[in-house]
Amino acid sequence: MIEVVNVNKLFGDNHVLKDISTSFEPGKVSMIIGRSGSGKTVLLKCIIGLLIPDSGEIYFDKREFTKSNIKFKTQIRQELGMVFQGGALFTSSTVEENVRFPLDLFTNWSKSEKQKRVDFCLERVGIKNANKLYPTEISGGMQKRVAIARAIVLNPKYLCCDEPNSGLDPQTAILIDRLISEITKEYNITTIVNTHDMNSVMEIADSINFIFQGNNWWQGTKDDIFNTDNKELNDFVFASELCKKIKKETT
Amino acid sequence: MVIIANIGKYFFLMIQVFSRPVNKKIFFKRFLQEIEQIGLNSIWIVAIVSIFMGAVLTLQVAINFENPLIPRYLIGLSARDTMILEFSSTIICLILAGKVGSNIASEIGTMKITEQIDALEIMGVNPANYLILPKILAALFTFPFLNLMSIILGIVGGLLIAVFTDVVSVFNYIYGLRYLFVPFYVTYSLIKICFFAVIITSISSFYGYYTEGGALEVGKSSTKAVVYSIIMILLFNLILTQLLLT
Ligand SMILES: Nc1ncnc2c1ncn2[C@@H]1O[C@H](COP(=O)(O)OP(=O)(O)O)[C@@H](O)[C@H]1O
Numbered sequence: 162m163i164e165v166v167n168v169n170k171l172f173g174d175n176h177v178l179k180d181i182s183t184s185f186e187p188g189k190v191s192m193i194i195g196r197s198g199s200g201k202t203v204l205l206k207c208i209i210g211l212l213i214p215d216s217g218e219i220y221f222d223k224r225e226f227t228k229s230n231i232k233f234k235t236q237i238r239q240e241l242g243m244v245f246q247g248g249a250l251f252t253s254s255t256v257e258e259n260v261r262f263p264l265d266l267f268t269n270w271s272k273s274e275k276q277k278r279v280d281f282c283l284e285r286v287g288i289k290n291a292n293k294l295y296p297t298e299i300s301g302g303m304q305k306r307v308a309i310a311r312a313i314v315l316n317p318k319y320l321c322c323d324e325p326n327s328g329l330d331p332q333t334a335i336l337i338d339r340l341i342s343e344i345t346k347e348y349n350i351t352t353i354v355n356t357h358d359m360n361s362v363m364e365i366a367d368s369i370n371f372i373f374q375g376n377n378w379w380q381g382t383k384d385d386i387f388n389t390d391n392k393e394l395n396d397f398v399f400a401s402e403l404c405k406k407i408k409k410e411t412t
Numbered sequence: 413m414v415i416i417a418n419i420g421k422y423f424f425l426m427i428q429v430f431s432r433p434v435n436k437k438i439f440f441k442r443f444l445q446e447i448e449q450i451g452l453n454s455i456w457i458v459a460i461v462s463i464f465m466g467a468v469l470t471l472q473v474a475i476n477f478e479n480p481l482i483p484r485y486l487i488g489l490s491a492r493d494t495m496i497l498e499f500s501s502t503i504i505c506l507i508l509a510g511k512v513g514s515n516i517a518s519e520i521g522t523m524k525i526t527e528q529i530d531a532l533e534i535m536g537v538n539p540a541n542y543l544i545l546p547k548i549l550a551a552l553f554t555f556p557f558l559n560l561m562s563i564i565l566g567i568v569g570g571l572l573i574a575v576f577t578d579v580v581s582v583f584n585y586i587y588g589l590r591y592l593f594v595p596f597y598v599t600y601s602l603i604k605i606c607f608f609a610v611i612i613t614s615i616s617s618f619y620g621y622y623t624e625g626g627a628l629e630v631g632k633s634s635t636k637a638v639v640y641s642i643i644m645i646l647l648f649n650l651i652l653t654q655l656l657l658t
């Protein structure tokens with residue numbers, strides 16, 4: 162479980178995160194939704210420690226993270242997988258080397274053990290015959306899959322994804338979403354996914370946090386969304402004509 | 413003000429760079445990669461520039477020393493000393509600042525804007541140490557060899573002029589090469605190039621590492637890396653010459 166307690170983050174005068182408190186449970190896909198620029202990425206980066214909150218605490222299974230020392234942070238980070246918005250694969254390494262990188266760093270496994278694990282993870286995300294290719298030689302959807310494979314190679318307890326399906330076509334996007342959801346359930350991972358894509362939310366969200374102007378504005382499940390009278394959330398969720406129509410039909 | 417802030421940021425980065433690598437095997441692999449990229453890949457440009465400049469220097473000195481009172485062997489001597497004192501260290505590093513510096517800044521800058529550096533940090537790696545330290549050490553290790561190679565090839569370039577033209581005889585040229593040779597000049601040259609190696613790699617890494625934005629900013633970082641490397645090389649050239657030769 163990841164707990165966020167009274168987190169504030171400012172960039173100069175720009176108060177991006179305003180006293181955010183929430184928690185994320187294991188075995189569930191928790192989604193953080195909100196408009197572009199609402200502070201989703203900043204929140205995620207605070208959680209994983211790439212940004213330091215100006216105040217507040219983050220707990221990974223009761224272990225305080227933000228104020229802990231480097232050694233302890235490194236330990237938690239080995240339990241944490243992250244899928245960045247653009248994939249963030251190392252462009253000078255092959256697909257296989259990218260996935261193997263965390264193993265090289267943190268395990269004393271033999272070459273064949275590592276290879277077995279790499280092959281297993283790549284197969285799990287549905288990548289075949291691309292081991293020796295470079296990230297620039299594969300499609301965007303495949304890059305995301307490889308990024309997921311790299312994030313789960315050390316068997317993480319926590320998985321964070323920043324807009325994992327941005328820039329993908331709807332069909333590929335759904336496959337990536339389902340993959341994240343399946344992995345979460347399979348290994349009982351505490352998964353946090355940032356998105357502004359309502360399709361993903363309807364597809365895989367187990368719990369939802371709606372960030373509005375830096376506030377944790379609304380929290381609930383998929384079904385709650387249809388029954389809420391929260392104006393800002395309704396404006397966000399049912400922005401398109403299609404969604405408005407769906408809402409009218411379901412309620 | 414900006415300059416002082418930047419100097420502070422630079423030294424802050426260097427503290428992170430000079431920490432102990434997490435994994436020695438991976439570090440050594442990175443070191444070898446950088447030796448190839450920074451050192452071996454620069455051999456051709458250094459060789460070509462050195463031969464041509466040695467040849468041209470010899471030609472020009474020979475043409476300008478037409479006064480019969482000046483002994484002809486001074487041509488060899490001046491080619492030798494110019495190569496050792498200035499050309500093979502300072503000028504070669506100005507060229508390498510362009511080649512190696514822009515390469516480093518754009519590589520690290522691209523990694524920054526595509527979140528590859530964040531990804532490293534998240535995996536529990538110190539990105540500054542992982543990316544930059546091997547570059548600095550590889551340059552420190554390879555640049556002295558490039559320096560010696562440049563001196564030798566420059567002198568060979570002059571020798572080719574002596575062989576293929578009649579501005580100076582081979583005998584006089586070689587006599588000049590051996591005349592009043594000061595071994596300390598080579599040491600001086602090597603000391604300088606070690607400083608320049610650190611300047612080029614660390615300054616270029618610095619500008620790459622603090623790139624924010626997109627492809628345009630990577631280009632800007634790359635330009636800044638080259639410009640500031642050159643300025644610092646010239647400044648340190650002056651300081652080191654004052655300290656070592658006077
Ligand atoms: N490194 C930074 N420096 C200054 N401002 C930032 C930085 N990162 C994000 N911001 C600001 O924080 C706000 C939220 O950004 P972000 O979290 O990226 O939004 P999104 O919800 O689209 O992911 C934006 O107004 C952005 O300008």
Ligand SMILES: [Mg+2]
Nearest residue numbers: 201202323324
């Ligand atoms: Mg974002």
